[in-house]
Amino acid sequence: MKSRIYTQGLIWLRIFNLHMVIPWQKPLLFILLLTPFLLLLSDALLGNLIDPIEEITNPTGQWALRFLLLSLLITPLNKILPFSLIKYRRMISVFSFFYACLHLSIYLIDQNFELQLVLVDVMKRPYITVGFSAFILLFLLTITSTNKMVRCLGGRWKKLHRLIYLIIILVIVHFYWQVKSSTDIEPMIYGLIALLLLGFRINWKR
Numbered sequence: 275m276k277s278r279i280y281t282q283g284l285i286w287l288r289i290f291n292l293h294m295v296i297p298w299q300k301p302l303l304f305i306l307l308l309t310p311f312l313l314l315l316s317d318a319l320l321g322n323l324i325d326p327i328e329e330i331t332n333p334t335g336q337w338a339l340r341f342l343l344l345s346l347l348i349t350p351l352n353k354i355l356p357f358s359l360i361k362y363r364r365m366i367s368v369f370s371f372f373y374a375c376l377h378l379s380i381y382l383i384d385q386n387f388e389l390q391l392v393l394v395d396v397m398k399r400p401y402i403t404v405g406f407s408a409f410i411l412l413f414l415l416t417i418t419s420t421n422k423m424v425r426c427l428g429g430r431w432k433k434l435h436r437l438i439y440l441i442i443i444l445v446i447v448h449f450y451w452q453v454k455s456s457t458d459i460e461p462m463i464y465g466l467i468a469l470l471l472l473g474f475r476i477n478w479k480r
């Protein structure tokens with residue numbers, strides 16, 4: 275009896291979702307996801323950046339990675355929580371791509387948009403090769419994330435979107451390879467979070 279009431283409670287919570295508790299969720303999430311960009315923009319406009327290239331490249335790369343991990347966290351959270359968060363996953367992933375685009379744009383500005391220079395860098399510097407591969411795959415996932423593409427690709431969509439795990443691994447390797455100090459444990463922390471999420475995914479599938 276008790277478990278029936280609990281199950282019914284869960285069903286109602288899923289139906290009503292978070293809308294009852296927090297209205298305007300999607301616009302609110304949009305603003306939250308945009309906040310790091312707005313803060314960076316205001317810092318740049320107010321002249322608060324001493325080394326603009328580095329001070330924009332690093333945080334945009336980190337936000338792209340954080341939002342990637344957050345989008346991966348949605349699935350396990352969805353299994354645990356009584357309400358669904360799935361509808362926010364796409365917006366979070368698109369924002370990850372947005373920050374990756376900013377990250378890449380600053381790199382291109384730093385290279386004066388000289389394509390030849392960029393190509394040499396992609397071939398010669400392993401961390402750039404890996405970051406570039408991650409970006410291409412992320413681009414592929416972003417352009418196939420529309421409802422139309424989901425319908426078009428059918429069963430292949432899920433298989434394609436499993437590439438997200440490869441992207442995360444590539445980004446963490448990219449992060450790890452570019453750190454200058456061996457005491458910088460930040461990439462390890464992100465790596466550990468990614469491993470936990472990956473582990474959850476594998477266990478859940480069994």
Ligand code: HEM
Binds near residue numbers: 452
């Ligand atoms: C063509 C693609 C990419 C290029 C050319 C690129 C380039 C760079 C560069 C130049 C740095 C700074 C290295 C330094 O300070 O010496 C960097 C750091 C970083 N990148 Fe990328 N990147 C690419 C793709 C990505 C993607 C797709 C992500 C995430 C989704 C990402 C995440 C990061 C992170 C987390 C850092 C470290 C930031 C920090 O040290 O705080 N990068 N990348």
